[in-house]
Amino acid sequence: MKFVDEFRDAELGRAVAAEILSRVEPGRHYKFMEVCGGHTHSIYKYGVDDLLPANVELVHGPGCPVCVIPMGRVDDGIALAHIDGVIFSCFGDMMRVPGSEGSLLEAKAAGADVRMVYSPLDALRIAKQNPDREVIFFAIGFETTAPSTALTLRRARAEKVTNFSCMCNHVTIVPPLRALLESPDLRLDGFIGPGHVSTIVGARPFEFIPAGYGRPVVIAGFEPLDILQAISMILRQLQAGRCEVENQYTRVVPYDGNLRALQVMSEVFELRPHFEWRGLGFISHSGLRLSDAYADLDAERRFSVPGVRVADPKACQCGEVLKGVIKPWECKVFGTACTPERPIGTCMVSSEGACAAYYNFGRFAREREVV
Amino acid sequence: MSVENVCGSTHCITCGDDGEPMTVIAVDEQRGLALCEAEGGQRHSVETALVGPLTGGDRLLVHAGTAIATLAEGPVK
Numbered sequence: 356m357k358f359v360d361e362f363r364d365a366e367l368g369r370a371v372a373a374e375i376l377s378r379v380e381p382g383r384h385y386k387f388m389e390v391c392g393g394h395t396h397s398i399y400k401y402g403v404d405d406l407l408p409a410n411v412e413l414v415h416g417p418g419c420p421v422c423v424i425p426m427g428r429v430d431d432g433i434a435l436a437h438i439d440g441v442i443f444s445c446f447g448d449m450m451r452v453p454g455s456e457g458s459l460l461e462a463k464a465a466g467a468d469v470r471m472v473y474s475p476l477d478a479l480r481i482a483k484q485n486p487d488r489e490v491i492f493f494a495i496g497f498e499t500t501a502p503s504t505a506l507t508l509r510r511a512r513a514e515k516v517t518n519f520s521c522m523c524n525h526v527t528i529v530p531p532l533r534a535l536l537e538s539p540d541l542r543l544d545g546f547i548g549p550g551h552v553s554t555i556v557g558a559r560p561f562e563f564i565p566a567g568y569g570r571p572v573v574i575a576g577f578e579p580l581d582i583l584q585a586i587s588m589i590l591r592q593l594q595a596g597r598c599e600v601e602n603q604y605t606r607v608v609p610y611d612g613n614l615r616a617l618q619v620m621s622e623v624f625e626l627r628p629h630f631e632w633r634g635l636g637f638i639s640h641s642g643l644r645l646s647d648a649y650a651d652l653d654a655e656r657r658f659s660v661p662g663v664r665v666a667d668p669k670a671c672q673c674g675e676v677l678k679g680v681i682k683p684w685e686c687k688v689f690g691t692a693c694t695p696e697r698p699i700g701t702c703m704v705s706s707e708g709a710c711a712a713y714y715n716f717g718r719f720a721r722e723r724e725v726v
Numbered sequence: 727m728s729v730e731n732v733c734g735s736t737h738c739i740t741c742g743d744d745g746e747p748m749t750v751i752a753v754d755e756q757r758g759l760a761l762c763e764a765e766g767g768q769r770h771s772v773e774t775a776l777v778g779p780l781t782g783g784d785r786l787l788v789h790a791g792t793a794i795a796t797l798a799e800g801p802v803k
Contacts, residue, residue: 606798607745
């Protein structure tokens with residue numbers, strides 16, 4: 356398969372791993388954060404970290420949109436789903452995210468009409484097929500997904516679909532990265548930048564990291580060779596005393612991003628003054644809501660939403676995992692009280708969450724290490 | 727492709743910031759949609775407002791039902 360097979364070539368992988376080994380400075384410990392949940396998933400699935408020298412450590416970042424949804428927003432969604440006549444639609448992983456009194460999947464079991472969709476366009480289609488029902492789309496995701504929601508809302512407006520609205524939980528990647536860089540308990544040597552977010556926003560928004568914090572960033576694709584090459588490129592920068600944003604994923608990511616996507620996002624969305632991130636707290640200008648021009652399609656304005664803030668479960672250490680302070684297996688409930696079948700924290704819900712990815716793939720490798 | 731396949735136990739294309747390569751089969755310029763085929767042969771209606779203009783045979787990267795980039799022809803670097 357073109358664009359896939361070339362980047363899973365085992366021989367090339369070993370060659371890049373040897374190149375990485377040649378670039379590390381003996382006695383120095385390197386800590387790189389992969390920002391994106393998709394990278395986390397690939398690292399565990401393909402055993403990328405098994406190919407790295409022991410002194411190169413990968414830390415999992417906050418780039419899984421499901422993992423950063425706070426419980427209060429889930430509760431708000433469930434409240435909307437229980438409104439008479441409402442069809443509530445959301446992406447698959449969102450269905451299992453626990454709120455304070457259950458998940459959307461449990462709300463569905465209790466009688467709410469909750470439907471899983473593949474795209475916002477599917478939700479709009481449901482609205483057109485059910486003109487006598489209100490259809491709400493629970494929008495999540497970073498800048499990769501936000502244009503899809505924006506285009507769907509614009510399409511709903513153009514096609515005069517009045518029974519469709521959106522509960523917007525879209526977030527932006529730069530503010531949490533800045534918050535992480537300001538965090539005193541985190542030491543990082545470089546970042547593997549998010550590939551598909553960068554397809555939309557380009558590489559430019561990440562320039563503040565080398566400029567302001569002296570850390571290299573390499574935007575990377577999602578195949579194992581992409582990630583290995585990105586690590587090698589970060590090491591090459593460190594070795595040469597350089598610090599900049601580089602683009603490993605040139606086959607997809609233009610440096611300036613997708614201008615059409617940025618335009619439709621600026622038309623449909625505006626920044627919230629602040630938005631709560633699970634484990635990271637409130638971060639200024641990190642979330643999107645519908646602009647006034649699209650107020651009539653905003654579910655939070657069309658319906659009454661409780662908007663109650665709910666504290667994360669005490670046993671759950673998703674926050675520390677999201678900040679890369681602890682590894683998934685260091686959480687007290689990992690793999691015991693918290694499993695993909697019965698998740699306590701959101702990092703165990705999404706298959707791109709660090710805990711679920713490690714539970715599904717990495718724990719076997721760790722068992723080998725222990726032996 | 728069913729939603730179960732997309733958001734199954736081992737992967738979720740939306741949450742994973744993922745993109746799926748697809749080939750354009752037919753373009754509906756008026757509606758801003760294209761019928762596209764994924765590698766496994768499944769066909770989807772894809773939003774094309776962010777890319778284009780498109781013709782049959784073009785390769786796209788699709789995320790959550792929207793084409794977010796066109797994939798270059800020729801050998802992969």
